[in-house]
Amino acid sequence: MIRQPSTAGNEKGVQQLVSEKLTQLGLEVDIWEPDVKALSKSKFFNSSRSDFDNSPNVVGVLAGTGGGHSIILNGHVDVVPPGDLNTWDEDPYSGRVKDGKVYGRGATDMKGGNAALLIALETIVDMDVQLKGDVIFQSVIEEESGGSGTLSVIEERGYKGDVALLPEPSEMKIFPKQQGSVWFKVKVKGISAHGGTRYEGVSAIDKGIKVYHKLLELEKIRNDRLNDPLYAENPIPIPLNIGQFNGGYFPSAVPDDVEIEGRYGIAPAESIEEAQREFEETLKHLAEDDEWFKEHPVTVEWFGLRLPPGGCDLDHPFLEVLKNSYQSVKNEEPTLAGSTWGTDGGLLTQAGNIPSLIFGPGTTRMAHFSNEYVELDKIFDTAEIITEAILEWCNRSK
Amino acid sequence: MIRQPSTAGNEKGVQQLVSEKLTQLGLEVDIWEPDVKALSKSKFFNSSRSDFDNSPNVVGVLAGTGGGHSIILNGHVDVVPPGDLNTWDEDPYSGRVKDGKVYGRGATDMKGGNAALLIALETIVDMDVQLKGDVIFQSVIEEESGGSGTLSVIEERGYKGDVALLPEPSEMKIFPKQQGSVWFKVKVKGISAHGGTRYEGVSAIDKGIKVYHKLLELEKIRNDRLNDPLYAENPIPIPLNIGQFNGGYFPSAVPDDVEIEGRYGIAPAESIEEAQREFEETLKHLAEDDEWFKEHPVTVEWFGLRLPPGGCDLDHPFLEVLKNSYQSVKNEEPTLAGSTWGTDGGLLTQAGNIPSLIFGPGTTRMAHFSNEYVELDKIFDTAEIITEAILEWCNRSK
Structure with a gap:
């Protein structure tokens, strides 16, 4: 075989x-x-x-x-x-x-x-x-x-x-x-400018790092909540893996977009839809700490892998x-x-x-x-x- | 013309x-x-x-x-x-x-x-x-x-x-x-693993974000030091622009490398070589906060643009x-x-x-x-x- x-x-x-x-x-x-x-x-x-x-x-x-x-x-x-x-x-x-x-x-x-x-x-x-x-x-x-x-x-x-x-x-x-798992893609916006006057732009990498930390917070909340003895030995039973972080187009320019892709673990007792809702809701809270996201909310796409x-x-x-x-x-x-x-x-x-x-x-x-x-x-x-x-x-x- | x-x-x-x-x-x-x-x-x-x-x-x-x-x-x-x-x-x-x-x-x-x-x-x-x-x-x-x-x-x-x-x-x-300017490329290493057991790997994106913050610290130190009345109106006279941050190869895998590219402003009174030395020295200090960098130091490449x-x-x-x-x-x-x-x-x-x-x-x-x-x-x-x-x-x- x-x-x-x-x-x-x-x-x-x-x-x-x-x-x-x-x-x-x-x-x-x-x-x-x-x-x-x-x-x-x-x-x-x-x-x-x-x-x-x-x-x-x-x-x-x-x-x-x-x-x-x-x-x-x-x-x-x-x-x-x-x-x-x-x-x-x-x-x-x-x-x-x-x-x-x-x-x-x-x-x-x-x-x-x-x-x-x-x-x-x-x-x-x-x-x-x-x-x-x-x-x-x-x-x-x-x-x-x-x-x-x-x-x-x-x-x-x-x-x-x-x-x-x-x-x-x-x-x-x-x-x-x-565990189930799905892939996500989060798109983050910035405003481009010449690197020599970078303060005239808004770095999408900077904003993307905030998204990164927010997603790790979400992972912690989800895993702290999980109380399944089968996963007791597992340090992160339902991991949120950020597999790719790609942003910017030119060394001398302020990057105006970032894409973050990863794999989102779904707990055995969860539905994919409910886990996705929690993910999307969490990213809406970004605007509470940073006004930028109020005017420029991130977008979430679910693509590729989808294993219940x-x-x-x-x-x-x-x-x-x-x-x-x-x-x-x-x-x-x-x-x-x-x-x-x-x-x-x-x-x-x-x-x-x-x-x-x-x-x-x-x-x-x-x-x-x-x-x-x-x-x-x-x-x-x-x-x-x-x-x-x-x-x-x-x-x-x- | x-x-x-x-x-x-x-x-x-x-x-x-x-x-x-x-x-x-x-x-x-x-x-x-x-x-x-x-x-x-x-x-x-x-x-x-x-x-x-x-x-x-x-x-x-x-x-x-x-x-x-x-x-x-x-x-x-x-x-x-x-x-x-x-x-x-x-x-x-x-x-x-x-x-x-x-x-x-x-x-x-x-x-x-x-x-x-x-x-x-x-x-x-x-x-x-x-x-x-x-x-x-x-x-x-x-x-x-x-x-x-x-x-x-x-x-x-x-x-x-x-x-x-x-x-x-x-x-x-x-x-x-x-101002002068040069382009840099910093390469950051991690260890790959399956996203479902991401704790078995080391995320190069995670480490890359530490490099990102270290570089912004360096920018602040350099600009605080500068005391040139010609730049008094300028919020960041010699900016360090991080233009690109690219890492990872698959949503379900822990990313094992990141490349950070950008433009490094050189002050009028500086030589390119001396500014490059400060950049490289700063990144050596990463190991003080994170042992990872002791075994896996980042590498710095100066490529493309080089304007004295x-x-x-x-x-x-x-x-x-x-x-x-x-x-x-x-x-x-x-x-x-x-x-x-x-x-x-x-x-x-x-x-x-x-x-x-x-x-x-x-x-x-x-x-x-x-x-x-x-x-x-x-x-x-x-x-x-x-x-x-x-x-x-x-x-x-x-």
């Missing part, structure tokens, strides 16, 4: 592999290209693509006999580009195995997780047990670029499940809550099942935490109304980095834990 | 006009293209051009009989580009006369001033008086792009004078002092001559001030060791702006004042 360079728009090769495997295992296989026109009606749609030609979704269903609990296993096959090839020790799509690790773009995020799912499915098929509930395996596109793959599974195909498990790189921690938060209740019965399986395989308590990043789990929870959990073998810090790898032992352990959990969950009567 | 679009590299047409006029007036005319190779040996050389083909300098000398004071009249013919044509009410090179103003790119900066010089020369020639000292008229290229035209007059041709007058747009104020400050002593006898001529023509005291921008006067003073003054008809705020104009009456008044000053100065025995 790693040898298939499945960046956005190039997922066909790996999806072919996946669908062949699912067919081999005897599952009912559904392959389709998402329809931009149909999806764009959803408020969760977020893509700049005009079509999804050559970017098929694949779903395989291991149908139960009925009366049991069903589970969705969701993994994305798209990977982020490898970036500067000089920072890789070898071909980013080598799939090379060395010292118990498999290397390559997507190893940890999240083809290692997808492999664990396929191993679990194969094990269950090989065991020749008959489950009561359905197991719905979703191999999706576009997670890294807005989630249209999973959105299509929900909106166009209507697959439902009692719970969803996504083996994103959690280092085998269980994340019953996951997701999760399940802490008393959701599948969480107990997964914890027990972990305990049985690893002989220790699993670590529970809240994820610091968004995944397609947010869409499953908010657009699909399906409780979702993250539990996967990957190394978080290797996601999107050069020389990305995943440890083979963790793939196998994850597969074993998921297998046990499925056997327990899908055989439980409703 | 305005109808000749003499942006950098396109000065040949206007220089042709000027040299024809000078020849007509009976001056000895010298025309040459500056030699990059010869000039690049000078520490004052600052140009990205590989040659000055089609960009000739023109010098015309009205030779005196000997024993008198000489004067250099220096004006540049290059103009900055017109920018967005939609912001002009008509063709930027129309040279249209309307309501006592002549319009077009370069009208105020500084073809209006050059015209005043030519009118003064023509008047003196028409008067048929014989001056003791030389009048050296220098029509130069490249003032807007680093001063290679004037540098070539000094270094390659060796023209000397007892004083230099530059009719840059001073609104008929006399500037016996002029210039001027003359306040008891220079020509200043008195010019003040008297002004008083005699305008029936009022002239305003003396220090310029807030650099000109070729800095090169004449520092590379040529020639005291220099600015006095011209142009409207300062129209320089480099759309719908640039100069008032005709001011050109004529300036010409009259300069004519009187030359007659007095160049007939004074040494």
Whole structure:
């Protein structure tokens, strides 16, 4: 799977592999290209693509006999580009195995997780047990670029499940809550003038720095308010990351505009809309400390990334099942935490109304980095834990 | 002259006009293209051009009989580009006369001033008086792009004078002092990380804001120290303008570098080198407040613009001559001030060791702006004042 360079728009090769495997295992296989026109009606749609030609979704269903609990296993096959090839020790799509690790773009995020799912499915098929509930395996596109793959599974195909498990790189921690995130762009105005008489202008950089500090204040207020034990160990559970600050056009001129771009974390219990409202309201208060903003209010744009938060209740019965399986395989308590990043789990929870959990073998810090790898032992352990959990969950009567 | 679009590299047409006029007036005319190779040996050389083909300098000398004071009249013919044509009410090179103003790119900066010089020369020639000292008229290229035209007059041709007058747009104020300026680029480092766990990184924007404030502190210290009555009315006599602040590469990533670019004003009594040293020393103190800078010091680059400050002593006898001529023509005291921008006067003073003054008809705020104009009456008044000053100065025995 790693040898298939499945960046956005190039997922066909790996999806072919996946669908062949699912067919081999005897599952009912559904392959389709998402329809931009149909999806764009959803408020969760977020893509700049005009079509999804050559970017098929694949779903395989291991149908139960009925009366049991069903589970969705969701993994994305798209990977982020490898970036500067000089920072890789070898071909980013080598799939090379060395010292118990498999290397390559997507190893940890999240083809290692997808492999664990396929191993679990194969094990269950090989065991020749008959489950009561359905197991719905979703191999999706576009997670890294807005989630249209999973959105299509929900909106166009209507697959439902009692719970969803996504083996994103959690280092085998269980994340019953996951942060959402959106991108923002704040535009700040100034008045240009010659640098030699800079007092005749108003520096947009100066004003932009005030916006910067205001946003950090907002981050503090939001995090002080959050009281979720899953994030107790996290210094900034829902960070507001200011990723870009660009202003001015000439060294000798007073800068008359600044753009500040960043990523705004959404708490698991929040809606994106409510968090956005708080952000916009906060920036309105700038005028209280600086009259400039009264006449020249900043503008806020929400663009690009838009991942709703997701999760399940802490008393959701599948969480107990997964914890027990972990305990049985690893002989220790699993670590529970809240994820610091968004995944397609947010869409499953908010657009699909399906409780979702993250539990996967990957190394978080290797996601999107050069020389990305995943440890083979963790793939196998994850597969074993998921297998046990499925056997327990899908055989439980409703 | 305005109808000749003499942006950098396109000065040949206007220089042709000027040299024809000078020849007509009976001056000895010298025309040459500056030699990059010869000039690049000078520490004052600052140009990205590989040659000055089609960009000739023109010098015309009205030779005196000997024993008198000489004067250099220096004006540049290059103009900055017109920018967005939609912001002009008509063709930027129309040279249209309307309501006592002549319009077009370069009208105020500084073809209006050059015209005043030519009118003064023509008047003196028409008067048929014989001056003791030389009048050296220098029509130069490249003032807007680093001063290679004037540098070539000094270094390659060796023209000397007892004083230099530059009719840059001073609104008929006399500037016996002029500010210099250089461009700087400060690079600030951080450590990248995913925005969801931004506490694992170090924001270069955060560190860049500390640099920003440190530079404003430096500006305050430098201006508090300055005690020049010529700048008494000026809120920031030697400004440090931060023109650009650019950092970060992705909304969801902690930014790991920032570049801050700006223009650093040099006081008339300062050398560029000494001002640069103070700038660099100040940034070393950042480490006292923030350990980060100890391990990751900022780097400073001096690039592009480099205009030395210039001027003359306040008891220079020509200043008195010019003040008297002004008083005699305008029936009022002239305003003396220090310029807030650099000109070729800095090169004449520092590379040529020639005291220099600015006095011209142009409207300062129209320089480099759309719908640039100069008032005709001011050109004529300036010409009259300069004519009187030359007659007095160049007939004074040494």
